[in-house]
Amino acid sequence: MNTEVGANDRVKLVAVVIGLSAVIGVMLLAFVLPSVNSGAHELKLGIAGPAAATTQITSSLETNKPGAFVTEEFADADAVRDAIRHRDVVGGIVVDAAGPHVLIATAGGAPIAQTLTGVAGALSEASGTKVAVEDVVPLTADDPTGAGLTALALPLVFGGMMPAVVLVQLFPRSIGRRVVGAVGVAVVAGFALTAILQFGTHSLDGNYFLTSLALTMGISAISLPLLGLESLFGIKGFALGALTMMFVANPLSGMATTSAWLPAGWGSFGQLLPPGSAGAAVRSLAFFDGHGAGTSVLVLACWIGVGLALCLVAGMKKAPSPASEAEAALV
Structure with a gap:
């Protein structure tokens, strides 16, 4: 009888060890996988400016960051800003007489804003001029990282x-x-x-x-x-x-x-x-x-x-x- 009880206890102990270890592993995967696989994919981006310029920007984005953005054309910079404030797009690129500039919204997600800031840097290198970045909807001054x-x-x-x-x-x-x-x-x-x-x-x-x-x-x-x-x-x-x-x-x-x-x-x-x-x-x-x-x-x-x-x-x-x-x- 004691032998059977001891054997049952050992089986239970092994089951607990394996089961809890599996649960801990699943817990890790639950938090790690979304983070590891996160990134820019089909983010809605507003663009405005002359047709030749917007076409070139769209083509450049698709070449350098394939699948990262889906662009939507707007009449002007103010229309893009309104779309950002209404959460219709996550940011924008506007080309006017002063050249291209990028619109972001850090309050809408810091990683997205950082990605668009990187796009501004790439545009600066390609054009040879500094591309301005405007934060349309910023986080608070006391907590700029959110x-x-x-x-x-x-x-x-x-x-x-x-x-x-x-x-x-x-x-x-x-x-x-x-x-x-x-x-x-x-x-x-x-x-x-x-x-x-x-x-x-x-x-x-x-x-x-x-x-x-x-x-x-x-x-x-x-x-x-x-x-x-x-x-x-x-x-x-x-x-x-x-x-x-x-x-x-x-x-x-x-x-x-x-x-x-x-x-x-x-x-x-x-x-x-x-x-x-x-x-x-x-x-x-x-x-x-x-x-x-x-x-x-x-x-x-x-x-x-x-x-x-x-x-x-x-x-x-x-x-x-x-x-x-x-x-x-x-x-």
């Missing part, structure tokens, strides 16, 4: 996960109290995080109230589905949701770079998950006057709706029937 926005990713995900963990323990039988608690945490945390980033580190700009609401929706879109999954399926449901948020949604959120910089397809998929849509909404509201935030807000609203629906179904399943209440009263 470190605060980058750092928001983990607090956002944990801000949605932790309330679900705590509320399940505090209110094991009351789904209603869990939902109220999760929404309350999301509101307080959303406004607090925005205050830290906007008034503390000065990393964000724009309308404080609207940006706070976006973060509130982002936290709610994580915590409410996790509560619903736990209420319906127990710890297995919560674990599945938490792992998805942490190791799929978080690396694909594009919080630091925007989704356009992530591998083709994966960036778009990440925007359908709460961290990605919350990050995009915050970026749009904080720097672009809300342009481009509509789809992200709709995605967050859908996740919140799914979470509330799961909690409602779980509450209906756990609610005692009239017959069971009558039996309990007789006893």
Whole structure:
């Protein structure tokens, strides 16, 4: 008997070692692969100027950076600037009487802005004259690298996960109290995080109230589905949701770079998950006057709706029937 028990323990130990090692490896791949495979691919770039000049620029971009940009012609420099502010393009190249100059938006993603600055350098070498770079939508002066926005990713995900963990323990039988608690945490945390980033580190700009609401929706879109999954399926449901948020949604959120910089397809998929849509909404509201935030807000609203629906179904399943209440009263 003891021999069999010892053998079973050894098998369990080996399984745990191999299983956890595999999980750690998958965790590494989840964060590394999007970063390694990220880069410029089919970035929408506005161009304006004489036809001969724009044709030459388009041809040069395709030769030197094949597949990196998709160009769209505009009437003039102001039209390109408006397109950047409305998030229709990530930057632009304009040729006028003074020569070519490059328009960037560091608030739209530092790696993209750096790539376009490199394009300006290449144009300078080719033309023999300095090509000016204009930052149409810059990050804040106190946080020119966007470190605060980058750092928001983990607090956002944990801000949605932790309330679900705590509320399940505090209110094991009351789904209603869990939902109220999760929404309350999301509101307080959303406004607090925005205050830290906007008034503390000065990393964000724009309308404080609207940006706070976006973060509130982002936290709610994580915590409410996790509560619903736990209420319906127990710890297995919560674990599945938490792992998805942490190791799929978080690396694909594009919080630091925007989704356009992530591998083709994966960036778009990440925007359908709460961290990605919350990050995009915050970026749009904080720097672009809300342009481009509509789809992200709709995605967050859908996740919140799914979470509330799961909690409602779980509450209906756990609610005692009239017959069971009558039996309990007789006893």
